Amino acid sequence: MAMERTLILLKPDAVQRFLVGALLSRFESKGLKLVGMKLMRMSPELADKHYEAHRAKPFFPGLKRFMTSSPIVAMVLEGRSAIAVCRKMMGATFGSNAEPGTLRGDYGISNSYNLVHGSDSPEAAQKEIALYFRAEELLEWKPGSAPRRSRRGPALRGLLRSRSARARSASRALRSACERVPVLAPRNRAERAASGSTARTRATTGNPL
Numbered sequence: 305m306a307m308e309r310t311l312i313l314l315k316p317d318a319v320q321r322f323l324v325g326a327l328l329s330r331f332e333s334k335g336l337k338l339v340g341m342k343l344m345r346m347s348p349e350l351a352d353k354h355y356e357a358h359r360a361k362p363f364f365p366g367l368k369r370f371m372t373s374s375p376i377v378a379m380v381l382e383g384r385s386a387i388a389v390c391r392k393m394m395g396a397t398f399g400s401n402a403e404p405g406t407l408r409g410d411y412g413i414s415n416s417y418n419l420v421h422g423s424d425s426p427e428a429a430q431k432e433i434a435l436y437f438r439a440e441e442l443l444e445w446k447p448g449s450a451p452r453r454s455r456r457g458p459a460l461r462g463l464l465r466s467r468s469a470r471a472r473s474a475s476r477a478l479r480s481a482c483e484r485v486p487v488l489a490p491r492n493r494a495e496r497a498a499s500g501s502t503a504r505t506r507a508t509t510g511n512p513l
Protein backbone atom coordinates (compact mmCIF):
# COMPACT_ATOMS: atom_id res chain seq x y z
CA MET A 305 0.00 0.00 0.00
CA ALA A 306 1.21 3.45 -0.91
CA MET A 307 2.28 6.22 1.42
CA GLU A 308 -0.36 8.92 1.25
CA ARG A 309 -1.10 12.35 2.61
CA THR A 310 -4.55 13.40 3.70
CA LEU A 311 -6.16 16.63 4.88
CA ILE A 312 -7.72 16.44 8.32
CA LEU A 313 -9.77 19.30 9.75
CA LEU A 314 -10.63 19.47 13.41
CA LYS A 315 -13.90 21.33 13.07
CA PRO A 316 -15.10 24.26 15.22
CA ASP A 317 -16.85 21.94 17.70
CA ALA A 318 -13.57 20.06 18.31
CA VAL A 319 -11.72 23.31 19.06
CA GLN A 320 -14.59 24.70 21.18
CA ARG A 321 -14.72 21.51 23.22
CA PHE A 322 -10.92 21.48 23.81
CA LEU A 323 -10.62 18.16 21.98
CA VAL A 324 -7.75 19.13 19.68
CA GLY A 325 -5.14 17.28 21.75
CA ALA A 326 -7.29 14.19 22.26
CA LEU A 327 -8.12 13.88 18.56
CA LEU A 328 -4.58 14.55 17.36
CA SER A 329 -3.30 12.05 19.88
CA ARG A 330 -5.52 9.33 18.38
CA PHE A 331 -4.07 9.93 14.91
CA GLU A 332 -0.50 10.05 16.25
CA SER A 333 -1.00 6.90 18.30
CA LYS A 334 -2.10 5.11 15.15
CA GLY A 335 1.27 6.02 13.61
CA LEU A 336 0.22 8.81 11.30
CA LYS A 337 2.89 11.45 10.87
CA LEU A 338 2.06 15.13 11.17
CA VAL A 339 3.60 17.06 8.26
CA GLY A 340 1.60 20.32 8.48
CA MET A 341 -0.71 21.98 10.99
CA LYS A 342 -2.37 25.35 11.60
CA LEU A 343 -5.09 26.97 13.69
CA MET A 344 -7.17 29.09 11.35
CA ARG A 345 -10.58 30.37 10.46
CA MET A 346 -12.34 28.95 7.43
CA SER A 347 -13.45 31.89 5.28
CA PRO A 348 -16.81 31.71 3.44
CA GLU A 349 -14.85 31.51 0.15
CA LEU A 350 -12.79 28.59 1.44
CA ALA A 351 -15.98 26.85 2.65
CA ASP A 352 -17.46 27.19 -0.85
CA LYS A 353 -14.36 25.65 -2.39
CA HIS A 354 -13.89 22.93 0.20
CA TYR A 355 -17.50 21.77 0.13
CA GLU A 356 -18.03 22.48 -3.58
CA ALA A 357 -19.64 19.07 -4.08
CA HIS A 358 -22.29 19.91 -1.46
CA ARG A 359 -23.14 23.48 -2.50
CA ALA A 360 -26.51 22.57 -3.96
CA LYS A 361 -27.53 20.40 -1.00
CA PRO A 362 -30.10 21.63 1.52
CA PHE A 363 -27.69 21.24 4.44
CA PHE A 364 -25.00 23.38 2.82
CA PRO A 365 -25.97 26.79 4.33
CA GLY A 366 -25.94 25.30 7.85
CA LEU A 367 -22.67 23.47 7.16
CA LYS A 368 -21.06 26.67 5.90
CA ARG A 369 -22.30 28.66 8.90
CA PHE A 370 -20.90 26.03 11.26
CA MET A 371 -17.53 25.65 9.55
CA THR A 372 -16.93 29.41 9.46
CA SER A 373 -18.24 30.09 12.98
CA SER A 374 -14.96 29.79 14.91
CA PRO A 375 -11.41 28.48 14.45
CA ILE A 376 -10.55 25.09 13.07
CA VAL A 377 -7.29 23.16 13.07
CA ALA A 378 -6.11 22.07 9.64
CA MET A 379 -3.49 19.37 9.39
CA VAL A 380 -1.86 17.09 6.89
CA LEU A 381 -1.14 13.56 8.04
CA GLU A 382 1.09 11.11 6.23
CA GLY A 383 1.18 7.34 6.39
CA ARG A 384 0.47 4.08 4.66
CA SER A 385 -3.05 4.29 3.16
CA ALA A 386 -3.53 7.42 5.27
CA ILE A 387 -6.73 8.46 3.48
CA ALA A 388 -8.66 5.25 4.12
CA VAL A 389 -7.13 4.76 7.57
CA CYS A 390 -8.21 8.23 8.71
CA ARG A 391 -11.72 7.81 7.29
CA LYS A 392 -12.03 4.53 9.15
CA MET A 393 -10.80 6.14 12.36
CA MET A 394 -13.28 9.03 11.97
CA GLY A 395 -16.31 6.75 11.66
CA ALA A 396 -19.67 7.38 10.02
CA THR A 397 -20.67 10.96 9.15
CA PHE A 398 -23.29 11.32 11.85
CA GLY A 399 -22.19 11.00 15.45
CA SER A 400 -25.37 9.11 16.30
CA ASN A 401 -24.45 6.36 13.78
CA ALA A 402 -20.70 6.30 14.31
CA GLU A 403 -19.33 3.15 15.92
CA PRO A 404 -17.79 3.33 19.37
CA GLY A 405 -14.03 3.25 18.95
CA THR A 406 -14.16 5.79 16.13
CA LEU A 407 -13.52 9.49 16.76
CA ARG A 408 -17.05 10.54 15.90
CA GLY A 409 -18.42 7.55 17.78
CA ASP A 410 -16.41 8.24 20.92
CA TYR A 411 -16.67 12.01 21.16
CA GLY A 412 -20.04 13.08 19.81
CA ILE A 413 -23.64 12.25 19.13
CA SER A 414 -24.60 15.24 16.98
CA ASN A 415 -25.37 14.82 13.27
CA SER A 416 -24.35 18.36 12.36
CA TYR A 417 -21.31 18.85 14.57
CA ASN A 418 -19.16 15.86 13.81
CA LEU A 419 -15.75 17.06 14.96
CA VAL A 420 -13.52 16.02 12.12
CA HIS A 421 -13.15 16.09 8.36
CA GLY A 422 -10.92 13.78 6.33
CA SER A 423 -10.28 13.67 2.58
CA ASP A 424 -12.18 10.81 0.97
CA SER A 425 -9.96 10.02 -2.05
CA PRO A 426 -6.44 10.71 -3.36
CA GLU A 427 -7.88 13.35 -5.74
CA ALA A 428 -9.78 15.07 -2.94
CA ALA A 429 -6.70 14.94 -0.69
CA GLN A 430 -4.54 16.61 -3.32
CA LYS A 431 -7.11 19.32 -3.98
CA GLU A 432 -7.88 19.93 -0.30
CA ILE A 433 -4.26 20.01 0.90
CA ALA A 434 -3.56 22.72 -1.70
CA LEU A 435 -6.51 24.76 -0.40
CA TYR A 436 -5.03 24.96 3.10
CA PHE A 437 -1.24 24.69 2.78
CA ARG A 438 1.50 26.17 0.65
CA ALA A 439 4.15 23.63 -0.39
CA GLU A 440 6.72 25.12 2.04
CA GLU A 441 4.33 24.69 4.97
CA LEU A 442 4.52 20.91 4.65
CA LEU A 443 7.64 19.54 6.29
CA GLU A 444 9.60 16.45 5.36
CA TRP A 445 10.98 14.70 8.43
CA LYS A 446 11.86 11.21 9.61
CA PRO A 447 10.69 9.81 12.95
CA GLY A 448 13.67 9.27 15.27
CA SER A 449 15.82 11.89 13.54
CA ALA A 450 15.89 14.39 16.45
CA PRO A 451 19.24 14.71 18.33
CA ARG A 452 19.54 12.22 21.16
CA ARG A 453 20.82 12.73 24.72
CA SER A 454 24.10 10.97 24.00
CA ARG A 455 24.83 13.55 21.33
CA ARG A 456 25.22 16.47 23.77
CA GLY A 457 27.58 19.13 22.47
CA PRO A 458 30.93 19.70 24.25
CA ALA A 459 29.72 22.96 25.85
CA LEU A 460 26.66 21.30 27.39
CA ARG A 461 28.73 18.30 28.52
CA GLY A 462 31.26 20.64 30.25
CA LEU A 463 28.48 22.59 31.94
CA LEU A 464 26.82 19.42 33.23
CA ARG A 465 30.19 18.07 34.49
CA SER A 466 31.01 21.27 36.39
CA ARG A 467 27.48 21.38 37.84
CA SER A 468 27.77 17.87 39.21
CA ALA A 469 31.28 18.61 40.58
CA ARG A 470 29.87 21.67 42.38
CA ALA A 471 27.01 19.59 43.79
CA ARG A 472 29.48 16.95 45.08
CA SER A 473 31.65 19.53 46.80
CA ALA A 474 28.61 21.26 48.38
CA SER A 475 27.43 17.95 49.75
CA ARG A 476 30.95 17.23 51.20
CA ALA A 477 30.97 20.64 52.91
CA LEU A 478 27.50 20.05 54.36
CA ARG A 479 28.52 16.64 55.72
CA SER A 480 31.60 18.01 57.48
CA ALA A 481 29.59 20.97 58.92
CA CYS A 482 27.09 18.50 60.34
CA GLU A 483 29.87 16.56 62.02
CA ARG A 484 30.98 19.73 63.87
CA VAL A 485 27.49 20.62 65.23
CA PRO A 486 26.96 19.58 68.94
CA VAL A 487 24.26 17.03 69.65
CA LEU A 488 20.91 18.80 70.07
CA ALA A 489 19.23 18.72 73.44
CA PRO A 490 16.26 16.36 73.88
CA ARG A 491 13.00 18.27 73.48
CA ASN A 492 10.72 16.77 76.12
CA ARG A 493 10.95 15.89 79.79
CA ALA A 494 11.10 12.11 79.24
CA GLU A 495 13.96 12.48 76.83
CA ARG A 496 15.74 14.88 79.23
CA ALA A 497 15.41 12.36 82.07
CA ALA A 498 16.69 9.60 79.85
CA SER A 499 19.72 11.61 78.82
CA GLY A 500 20.85 12.78 82.37
CA SER A 501 21.11 16.22 83.98
CA THR A 502 19.05 19.06 82.53
CA ALA A 503 21.52 21.58 83.80
CA ARG A 504 24.39 19.82 82.10
CA THR A 505 22.39 19.74 78.87
CA ARG A 506 21.67 23.48 79.10
CA ALA A 507 25.29 24.24 79.82
CA THR A 508 26.67 22.21 76.95
CA THR A 509 24.13 23.09 74.31
CA GLY A 510 22.78 26.49 75.38
CA ASN A 511 19.29 25.11 74.71
CA PRO A 512 16.93 26.55 77.35
CA LEU A 513 14.19 23.91 76.82
Ligand code: RTP
Binds near residue numbers: 358417418423424
Ligand atom coordinates in the same frame (compact mmCIF):
# COMPACT_ATOMS: atom_id res chain seq x y z
P1 RTP B 1 -16.56 15.46 5.89
O1 RTP B 1 -16.62 15.75 4.42
O2 RTP B 1 -16.82 16.66 6.74
O3 RTP B 1 -15.32 14.73 6.25
O4 RTP B 1 -17.74 14.47 6.25
P2 RTP B 1 -18.21 13.19 5.44
O5 RTP B 1 -17.36 12.98 4.24
O6 RTP B 1 -18.35 12.09 6.41
O7 RTP B 1 -19.67 13.64 4.99
P3 RTP B 1 -20.12 14.40 3.67
O8 RTP B 1 -21.23 13.63 3.05
O9 RTP B 1 -18.98 14.79 2.82
O10 RTP B 1 -20.78 15.72 4.30
C1 RTP B 1 -20.00 16.84 4.66
C2 RTP B 1 -20.49 17.38 5.97
O11 RTP B 1 -21.76 17.94 5.80
C3 RTP B 1 -22.57 17.72 6.94
N1 RTP B 1 -23.74 16.97 6.52
N2 RTP B 1 -24.94 17.25 6.96
N3 RTP B 1 -27.73 17.23 7.43
C4 RTP B 1 -27.22 16.39 6.56
O12 RTP B 1 -27.89 15.59 5.95
C5 RTP B 1 -25.78 16.41 6.36
N4 RTP B 1 -25.13 15.63 5.55
C6 RTP B 1 -23.83 16.00 5.66
C7 RTP B 1 -21.69 16.96 7.93
O13 RTP B 1 -21.08 17.90 8.78
C8 RTP B 1 -20.65 16.33 7.05
O14 RTP B 1 -19.47 16.11 7.78
Ligand code: MG
Binds near residue numbers: 424
Ligand atom coordinates in the same frame (compact mmCIF):
# COMPACT_ATOMS: atom_id res chain seq x y z
MG1 MG C 1 -16.91 14.49 2.78
